[in-house]
Amino acid sequence: MPRSLLPWLLVLQRLGIALLTLVIVSFAVFFATELLPGDVAQILLGQAATPEAVAGLREAMGLNEPALQRFLGWLIGMVVGGDMGTSYVNQMEVAELVSGRLGNSLRLAGVTTLVSVPIALALGIGAAMWRGSIFDRAVSVLTISVISVPEFMVATLAVLIFAVWLGWLPALSYGANVDSITAMLKAYAMPVITLSFVVSAQMIRMTRAAVIDTINTPYVEMALLKGASRSRMVLRHALPNALGPIANAVALSLSYLVGGVIIVETIFNYPGVAKLMVDAVSTRDLPLIQSCAMIFCVSYLALITIADMVAILSNPRLRK
Amino acid sequence: MTKLPTNWTGRDDAMVEHMIRRGASRRELLKMLMASGVAAAAGGSVLLRASTALAATPVMGGSMRAAGWSSSTADTLDPAKASLSTDYVRCCSFYSRLTFLDEAGLVQMELADTIETDDAQTWQVRLKPGVLFHDGKTLNAEDVVYSLKRHLDEGVGSKANSLAKQMTEISKVDDLTVKIVLESPNADLPTILSLHHFMIIADGTTDFRTANGTGAFVCEVFEPGVRSVAVRNPNYFKGQGPYLDSFEFIAIPDNNARVNALLSGDIQLAAAINPRSMRMLEGQPSVQASVTTAGNYTNLNIRLDMEPGARADFVEGMKYLVNREAIQQSVLRGLAEIGNDQPVPPANRYHNPNLAPRAYDPEKARFHFEKSGLLGTEIPMVASEAAGSSIDMAMVVQQAGAEVGMNLKVERVPSDGYWSNYWLQSPVHFGNINPRPTPDILFSLLYASDAPWNESHYKSERFDQMMVEARGSLDEEKRTAIYWEMQEMVANEAGTIIPTYISNVDGISSRLHGLRPNPLGGMMGYAFAEHVWMDA
Numbered sequence: 001m002p003r004s005l006l007p008w009l010l011v012l013q014r015l016g017i018a019l020l021t022l023v024i025v026s027f028a029v030f031f032a033t034e035l036l037p038g039d040v041a042q043i044l045l046g047q048a049a050t051p052e053a054v055a056g057l058r059e060a061m062g063l064n065e066p067a068l069q070r071f072l073g074w075l076i077g078m079v080v081g082g083d084m085g086t087s088y089v090n091q092m093e094v095a096e097l098v099s100g101r102l103g104n105s106l107r108l109a110g111v112t113t114l115v116s117v118p119i120a121l122a123l124g125i126g127a128a129m130w131r132g133s134i135f136d137r138a139v140s141v142l143t144i145s146v147i148s149v150p151e152f153m154v155a156t157l158a159v160l161i162f163a164v165w166l167g168w169l170p171a172l173s174y175g176a177n178v179d180s181i182t183a184m185l186k187a188y189a190m191p192v193i194t195l196s197f198v199v200s201a202q203m204i205r206m207t208r209a210a211v212i213d214t215i216n217t218p219y220v221e222m223a224l225l226k227g228a229s230r231s232r233m234v235l236r237h238a239l240p241n242a243l244g245p246i247a248n249a250v251a252l253s254l255s256y257l258v259g260g261v262i263i264v265e266t267i268f269n270y271p272g273v274a275k276l277m278v279d280a281v282s283t284r285d286l287p288l289i290q291s292c293a294m295i296f297c298v299s300y301l302a303l304i305t306i307a308d309m310v311a312i313l314s315n316p317r318l319r320k
Numbered sequence: 321m322t323k324l325p326t327n328w329t330g331r332d333d334a335m336v337e338h339m340i341r342r343g344a345s346r347r348e349l350l351k352m353l354m355a356s357g358v359a360a361a362a363g364g365s366v367l368l369r370a371s372t373a374l375a376a377t378p379v380m381g382g383s384m385r386a387a388g389w390s391s392s393t394a395d396t397l398d399p400a401k402a403s404l405s406t407d408y409v410r411c412c413s414f415y416s417r418l419t420f421l422d423e424a425g426l427v428q429m430e431l432a433d434t435i436e437t438d439d440a441q442t443w444q445v446r447l448k449p450g451v452l453f454h455d456g457k458t459l460n461a462e463d464v465v466y467s468l469k470r471h472l473d474e475g476v477g478s479k480a481n482s483l484a485k486q487m488t489e490i491s492k493v494d495d496l497t498v499k500i501v502l503e504s505p506n507a508d509l510p511t512i513l514s515l516h517h518f519m520i521i522a523d524g525t526t527d528f529r530t531a532n533g534t535g536a537f538v539c540e541v542f543e544p545g546v547r548s549v550a551v552r553n554p555n556y557f558k559g560q561g562p563y564l565d566s567f568e569f570i571a572i573p574d575n576n577a578r579v580n581a582l583l584s585g586d587i588q589l590a591a592a593i594n595p596r597s598m599r600m601l602e603g604q605p606s607v608q609a610s611v612t613t614a615g616n617y618t619n620l621n622i623r624l625d626m627e628p629g630a631r632a633d634f635v636e637g638m639k640y641l642v643n644r645e646a647i648q649q650s651v652l653r654g655l656a657e658i659g660n661d662q663p664v665p666p667a668n669r670y671h672n673p674n675l676a677p678r679a680y681d682p683e684k685a686r687f688h689f690e691k692s693g694l695l696g697t698e699i700p701m702v703a704s705e706a707a708g709s710s711i712d713m714a715m716v717v718q719q720a721g722a723e724v725g726m727n728l729k730v731e732r733v734p735s736d737g738y739w740s741n742y743w744l745q746s747p748v749h750f751g752n753i754n755p756r757p758t759p760d761i762l763f764s765l766l767y768a769s770d771a772p773w774n775e776s777h778y779k780s781e782r783f784d785q786m787m788v789e790a791r792g793s794l795d796e797e798k799r800t801a802i803y804w805e806m807q808e809m810v811a812n813e814a815g816t817i818i819p820t821y822i823s824n825v826d827g828i829s830s831r832l833h834g835l836r837p838n839p840l841g842g843m844m845g846y847a848f849a850e851h852v853w854m855d856a
Binding site for chain 1: 387392393394395396401403473474475477480481506517528543544545546547570571572573574576577580581583584585586587
């Protein structure tokens with residue numbers, strides 16, 4: 001086999017594992033959902049859930065087949081035709097329910113990524129370059145404090161200051177009514193700032209650690225001894241080798257942005273998929289739960305796989 | 321000049337305004353104010369302030385955004401399935417009912433022109449002519465028959481199934497007349513038809529992705545779990561209202577976020593705000609509070625069929641031990657009305673005003689505890705976040721108990737599973753009951769011998785007979801007399817201590833007018849949209 005194909009083979013192998021993971025996760029989510037007390041008919045009827053009423057509603061909703069059979073039907077439809085099914089709760093196509101909100105989530109995640117990744121990388125690399133300096137210490141203290149403050153606190157404080165006291169920004173962020181650039185900037189400002197706080201702190205620390213790790217290796221020391229400047233030493237010699245771990249840290253932080261932003265979605269009333277998933281679980285809406293879980297899983301796997309690919313392709317030992 | 325006590329706050333203003341709207345007389349109000357330490361002269365000016373707030377002329381146009389507290393993909397435009405305030409608000413703006421309850425709790429006609437009966441068992445409903453659905457169809461008897469019959473079909477999953485079951489025949493007489501025959505006489509049918517679930521939809525409707533009703537607003541956007549946008553119905557049959565061009569309804573589950581959105585002007589109405597947030601509203605000229613005491617309550621239940629509640633003296637002692645004023649003032653921060661241990665609230669027209677709440681009397685309590693032989697025995701009281709404010713109430717009772725040598729222990733349990741594992745089960749526990757419009761519904765749900773939610777396991781044959789008698793009677797005076805006596809029976813004989821009726825507080829923008837309390841719940845019984853207007 002030609003040596004140049006090896007990295008691509010590794011990439012292909014990663015994709016195969018990713019697919020297998022999806023199926024396993026789907027089963028795990030199904031069994032976890034089955035453990036929850038009550039089914040969709042009981043939840044929908046609430047206090048009015050007499051046994052006859054529940055039986056009647058189950059019959060009408062077509063829930064009398066065993067759950068496993070319904071799940072397998074959904075899985076086959078998903079794998080074969082990409083059909084996400086119909087929500088039990090409101091009879092709408094899951095694809096229709098998900099599409100708008102996924103768009104919102106991706107938009108929020110995208111803007112946050114554009115803001116936070118460059119800042120985090122610059123700060124992390126800077127801190128590593130000038131390790132031990134005032135700048136490094138300031139960044140470290142700042143990131144530690146940002147990690148320690150929960151996001152609902154950041155979000156609520158931001159709303160109090162910028163929306164209630166100063167009146168500069170709206171307290172709510174809608175996906176829908178952003179008709180001009182200024183309106184969009186205003187609507188996204190607070191959620192993006194809050195989320196950037198949460199995700200950047202991790203990225204900064206991981207970047208700093210990864211770069212420092214490579215700076216400590218003999219070959220970078222060699223570069224320094226040969227007379228390379230400090231910045232050339234870090235950017236040209238150390239950074240490419242630190243890229244793998246950095247990419248993984250970035251991917252981990254970003255994967256949080258799709259499914260884990262429930263607090264920010266709640267406080268700013270932003271209609272994203274995290275809230276959709278919570279709704280789905282609380283109403284035991286199996287097709288919607290599964291579809292959301294798949295979306296989170298795919299986005300997570302996609303990010304991790306990209307990070308792995310970056311690591312593989314940037315590894316000089318595999319590149320040759 | 322207004323001379324108010326130094327601790328007078330906007331919350332007190334709101335309470336006074338609420339009492340006036342409920343129809344309290346000037347004399348009653350002054351008595352109430354004097355009791356809380358307001359001098360007569362100052363009391364007069366408070367009343368003046370509150371009454372001017374009520375009088376104003378509606379302005380047409382504008383749009384508003386209101387926020388409830390819960391929303392999910394289970395949001396529905398199907399009135400039969402409506403289960404939360406969010407659904408009720410939407411249903412009220414898109415559909416109409418045959419009847420509705422006004423501020424005084426009296427039945428008014430909406431789509432119905434008249435509802436008549438001779439024996440409270442066979443009813444004739446005559447509809448208003450020429451009412452148009454949003455799609456242009458004219459309302460007729462078939463729509464009403466279809467809308468009501470749906471509740472009997474278990475496949476629909478109606479929340480009102482158990483109430484609807486008593487309608488054994490629902491049939492069309494002519495284009496504008498419907499006949500309803502009940503299983504047994506029930507004079508409350510017009511009130512039952514005013515419940516949100518009995519909104520009228522067009523014959524044959526099965527698709528609820530949008531709403532086709534006869535209501536004041538037309539549904540433009542409906543995204544479950546996100547928002548709805550409603551625009552004015554130009555053909556609205558009432559001739560007056562709605563005043564708004566459009567209104568948007570969303571939900572912000574987090575209380576602080578909801579209050580913040582109101583303060584920043586993003587929304588003009590924040591429903592059901594926590595009394596603890598009232599401080600944030602006070603001193604803000606741009607917002608105010610609208611208080612409704614519809615009859616929601618958190619109560620202390622002592623099961624009469626097991627120890628310690630089987631000893632009548634223990635129950636009697638507990639009734640004297642509960643310090644209602646302390647609960648009203650410190651636990652609920654003044655946003656409540658004192659209760660007299662029975663479920664029919666002051667806003668209900670059958671409320672018995674002669675039944676005075678039991679006064680806090682530690683000496684009498686101690687006497688009864690001693691007689692019961694339980695003084696000094698440790699008795700657990702089960703409380704949980706699930707029953708709102710119950711933990712704080714339990715602390716007040718525990719404290720009072722400690723002072724007379726009664727060893728009550730607050731047993732705090734998690735919310736999850738509270739209603740199935742502790743409520744109705746534990747010997748001494750807290751419950752929480754939402755307002756219901758008629759004494760009959762309350763009594764048959766909570767106090768009849770076979771009541772599904774008989775919290776204290778109260779059993780009285782005489783009570784059951786009186787309930788059936790009042791239900792079938794068309795004689796208002798007689799019904800009132802029976803219901804008054806039943807309230808006394810519940811207060812004196814049952815083991816449910818109802819210390820306060822808890823007020824619902826909606827935060828509203830000062831630009832919003834026309835909001836009045838309603839016995840069906842907060843936000844004007846969820847029907848505020850067609851009645852409110854915005855300052856230009």
